[in-house]
Amino acid sequence: MAEPRTIAQKILAAHGVEDVTPGAFGLADVALVMANEVSGSVALTEFERTGAERVFDPDRVALFADHFAPAKDVRSAELVGRLRRFARDQGIEHYWEAGSTANAGIEHTVLPEEGLIAPGDFIVGGDSHTCTYGAFGALGTGMGSTDIAVALALGQTWVRVPQSIRVEYRGSCGAYVTGKDLILAYLAHSGVSGATYAALEFAGPPIDRTSVDERMALCNMAVEAGAKTGIVAADETTLEWLAPKVGDRALEPVLPDDDAVYEQRVEIGLDGMPPLVARPPSPGDVAPVGDVAGAHVDQVYVGNCSNGTITDLRQLCRLLEGRSVARGTRLIVVPASQRVYRQALTEGLLETIVAAGGAVSMPTCGACFGGHMGIIAAGETAVATTNRNFRGRMGHPDSQVFLANAYVAGAAAVTGELCDPAEVLG
Numbered sequence: 001m002a003e004p005r006t007i008a009q010k011i012l013a014a015h016g017v018e019d020v021t022p023g024a025f026g027l028a029d030v031a032l033v034m035a036n037e038v039s040g041s042v043a044l045t046e047f048e049r050t051g052a053e054r055v056f057d058p059d060r061v062a063l064f065a066d067h068f069a070p071a072k073d074v075r076s077a078e079l080v081g082r083l084r085r086f087a088r089d090q091g092i093e094h095y096w097e098a099g100s101t102a103n104a105g106i107e108h109t110v111l112p113e114e115g116l117i118a119p120g121d122f123i124v125g126g127d128s129h130t131c132t133y134g135a136f137g138a139l140g141t142g143m144g145s146t147d148i149a150v151a152l153a154l155g156q157t158w159v160r161v162p163q164s165i166r167v168e169y170r171g172s173c174g175a176y177v178t179g180k181d182l183i184l185a186y187l188a189h190s191g192v193s194g195a196t197y198a199a200l201e202f203a204g205p206p207i208d209r210t211s212v213d214e215r216m217a218l219c220n221m222a223v224e225a226g227a228k229t230g231i232v233a234a235d236e237t238t239l240e241w242l243a244p245k246v247g248d249r250a251l252e253p254v255l256p257d258d259d260a261v262y263e264q265r266v267e268i269g270l271d272g273m274p275p276l277v278a279r280p281p282s283p284g285d286v287a288p289v290g291d292v293a294g295a296h297v298d299q300v301y302v303g304n305c306s307n308g309t310i311t312d313l314r315q316l317c318r319l320l321e322g323r324s325v326a327r328g329t330r331l332i333v334v335p336a337s338q339r340v341y342r343q344a345l346t347e348g349l350l351e352t353i354v355a356a357g358g359a360v361s362m363p364t365c366g367a368c369f370g371g372h373m374g375i376i377a378a379g380e381t382a383v384a385t386t387n388r389n390f391r392g393r394m395g396h397p398d399s400q401v402f403l404a405n406a407y408v409a410g411a412a413a414v415t416g417e418l419c420d421p422a423e424v425l426g
């Protein structure tokens, strides 16, 4: 009898890792290598230094101009230009850039939308939120630029097999509690290093009921707990979402064995849990929104690779419908992809946002990491649906960012302060 295995162990074994004992080192074949114009620029230099002339397989490389696109200054134009030339010279067709491809936007949103992620895949990316693909039952993980360079050349990477942590949710989500709150609830338990290097397996009836968009928010922030990745086993919801996007590719969920060995099992009860926020400057400093109610908010930012989906824009618009952005507060909305943007256009959500006084930007990483499109000044406070609120993350070192779901963001936009969305919507 084979040893029982977790999802991460099964995926790594299927990609050629011989010994999947947690802690063991091995060599894995990668399904896809992803890079963006920021860390990718360093990776391309390192790629050249390896002496390799061609990438291992141009169809299994995906490149994104998303952090600073459209280029915000000369430096970013050069970064994007370098990536664009590399894609052209190497014959890489999976290249997305706003203004020149039908879909474009944040890598972690666009890649699954374009049908390039499937359950069981092992994806490495030059970006820490590559763990987002766990929403599709895949193992995605961020790696440094030198590792990405080698993966681009060889289609293989070294791995240390992660230990797995099973996170089981129980009970039911209350009103205005979303996927964002599920991961914030875990972060309240783990802090920012409680899952260091682990593969988190999220499960339980509340997870079965979540949408793909919510699973993306959940898996996206696994890295904020220090994890190597976060995975939800693929189910009917996943397959229905992916089927129209992946062409004739067979979709096979990878499920953990019943007696798989976990380093830790965590249970999180959701009954009675209110919407949560992460207080600055740590995604691990989680509190019920009521604990910070009344704090003035200068800027509300709805976007980023965890919560810039159509689900988030719909939630935001529940608050904006028939209301206006409070005087003294700015609302900036950045749909995560052109696909989300078009859907929001079709549904009239962009009209609702603009009519309420909010501004809509084109898809980009934008202000999430302090790039552009909404940098905040000293002394300012933002509520953001993003995933990190480290000191200076969105602008000046003396600014503050509270992380929250799109309902809480919407409630802050219309009241000008942090509050429970139930106070606005009842």
Ligand SMILES: CC(C)[C@H](C(=O)O)[C@@H](O)C(=O)O
Pocket: 038, 039, 067, 126, 127, 128, 129, 142, 369
């Ligand atoms: C620029 C990139 C390498 C970085 C990351 O790895 O996460 C960014 O996306 C971020 O969120 O800080």
Ligand code: SF4
Pocket: 067, 106, 127, 129, 304, 305, 306, 364, 365, 368, 369, 387
């Ligand atoms: S949206 Fe933010 S967190 Fe996501 S990849 Fe871009 S910069 Fe990183």
